[in-house]
Amino acid sequence: SDPFAETVARAQRYIEAGADCIFVPGVNDEDSIRRLAAEIPAPLNVVAGLASHVIPAPELFALGVKRVSLGGSIARAALTAVERAGRELRDTGTLGFLDGALPYAEVQRRFAD
Template structure:
């Protein structure tokens, strides 16, 4: 089944563009698959928040992997995992994600707000590729030149890193933090692989159809859906505490609806 799921997921990258929503638990994965998304991805931020801790490496790898496995078993569609910067061993991490059924994963080239030296980052991509052969796992190499402090030419650095990562075995290149339409168009033209851009960040509210028109193949949303869900919980709690009213239920799915969806 994993091989079939991997083929399904890889084929999405060969079309005119698709939206890949990011989930944080089995319930959110199942709901979004039922909505009609052909694949889902995990969000390290959403998973961390669901455990009550901040994003950015606070989650132990084994705990994150357990959650990825739960999502895979429930979603019923291909699942790509947010593997951050590889948890210290990109090859082991990708192999473990594939073992629990993920058919793709993001691998970052930065940690603690700093870019890795490009040779190290390319070696990480190569190690990940060796752990999961092409066709069995869609490797999405993320470069953070637009996302972390960087004194040089962000565009040139991104394109150069993308080329190195494609040469090392990446199937797709992920560039978060870029929010200018012309820059996105130029990146899509220069990067020799499908381009993934994250929509829904405070700095990027360009919607998916517009991103597709710029040449983007894959649009993900990071922790945006999780933020919306946690915002609803926060608003409901404040309403109950401050006024005791139930306006937060307006438009909510009913108990019966959710029982049916999860039945």
């Protein structure tokens, strides 16, 4: 069986059932994305940031993607920042992880609005 052909056929069935956008999670190479966008007659949605090979959103749009989902990518990035801060505190005692952080007053303002 051909996973690409199966994906396109499944997308077609969803379109026939009334879907107005096709979500294909897990595809992460430019050639497959370009081919999917060309062969699926509906807007294509993919997840960015799942694989080690991350394709920037502007490049995904240039490949024909119409919608980019992030899944848990932002949460993973936040967790990574927390881990880096903890390692820095443990290993050096420094607070360099605060460089570029939102000032406390700005955080308070955002939650107050």
